[in-house]
Amino acid sequence: MRRFVRTAALAAAATLTLAGCAGTAPASSGGSDDHGEISVQYSWIKNEEFAGEFYAYDKGYYEDAGFSDVVGISGPDTGVAKLLSNTVQVALSDAASVGAAIAEEDTPLKIIGATFQKNPFTILSLADGANITTPQDLVGKKIGVQDSNASVFAALLNANGIDPADVEVVPVDFNPTPVMNGEVDGFMAYLTNEALTVELAGYDVTNLAYAENGVPYVAETFTVTDQYLAENQELLKDFLTAEIKGWTHVFQEPVDDTVSLVEKYYNQAADESKDGLESTFGALDPKKTAKGIEAQNLLVSTEETEANGLFTISDDLKKQTVASLGAAGWDVSVDDLFDTSIIDGIYKENPDLKDYLP
Known part of the structure; x- marks a missing residue:
């Protein structure tokens, strides 16, 4: 979960010129079938931070949503540069990295939901x-x-x-x-x-x-470009619905089962790594992984998500996030940073998805 906040804007500047000429994935046809393949940049290595994503794979929620594949790419990476060059379509990033890129380079990005209601x-x-x-x-x-x-x-x-x-x-x-x-x-x-x-x-x-203590802002944010958001409303709706279902299992399954699932995906990533993932980070520690799941669940689940659903961002939290970024020197508005219309629409149509707690 390393956040390269200070370099995010520089990376964005290097690729901003590519955004206008880069191709975009085909726009959704409006149904939950045949969305094809999309790529998602993870902010960190494949550990418990992405337990909900692993459940979405394991339970077939991405496939049910109409994706032939959802390619999860290990970090560390804010995803800002890759979004702008269309190397990935979605990035699990954070408000500080995205806000810095918008404030300093006017990058066309939007946060459409947030896993962590509290930054870690x-x-x-x-x-x-x-x-x-x-x-x-x-x-x-x-x-x-x-x-x-x-x-x-x-x-x-x-x-x-x-x-x-x-x-x-x-x-x-x-x-x-x-x-x-x-x-x-x-x-x-x-x-x-x-x-x-x-x-x-x-x-x-x-x-x-x-x-x-004065710096509340969302993290592990679902972030996309303005263009991709405009052209792929139904695709993103189906993607976020699969994510909601996956993260619901993190709260409803025994922690030991989630640890085993995380270990499976971590080991796969280690086997596929070209730069020695396991030699750098070591074998996954099940005890620490279990504690990590418990700790991050306190950041994911709040009174507001219990009322409104996972990944939602209240108006107050949007304002607090923008104020926190302002304290760091990044001047952005709520409208510059957020567009939560899709996640809000999902729960309006499917209020039963709000019930993620056992």
Whole structure:
């Protein structure tokens, strides 16, 4: 789940000129048959973050929706450049990457739904160490921040009125060892990843979640180009319906069954990888995977999704997302960033799909 936010706009600029001349997939004929093949860019490697997609494959929901194949492409990748060059038709991205591309390069992209209602960013600290429980606890501390996450960390400080000069930023990668060794007081992490790694290593951890501390925005977003959205309404409707059905199983099936399914797709991706997926990331840890599923379900399911359905984005959350991006220096409007008419229409026609909880 690495987010290359700072490079998203540059990548978009490099391919923006291709958007006008690139071909687009055939427009949907208006039914749930013969949509053909589409490609979907995943934001990260094929792990539990895409458990709903794996169920959609495993249960035949994509096929039932009229797709001959849905090609899921492993990340890490924001998908912005590939969308603009029509290399992929849908990207599972995030509001920060998409918002940055729109704000800086006026890229023609729209978020049409979001798996994560809450972004997974956190400032991780040790309970018997710095124990950072409030934004003001950041003052005077050493915080490990990855280069690609610098803008989002700046948004956390900005949203809470903290002078950047009052916090010492230490460049780090995504290995949380520095916080475990006491080299930094806090570490920018994911609730679904590094925070679990440290906890499973035997440490009591404290999380300062961005979504609960002034920087709420959606993540794991279904993102498409404006042109593809305009020309493929029925295709996207059928695709999102299959996704809803797949993610419903994540909440209704035993966690162990979901872990086994994730392991199946992870191992397939490792076997197919040309750059040594398993040698880079290691074998899938079932215990961490189970905890990851439980942690991310808290980001996927909220009171609003219980009322409105998976992937929906309320008007309030749209405004909060735009405000959070503004705090990071990306000026976009709700209409620039979102078009949720398809997902809203799905639930209007099929209200029974809202019932994803067991």
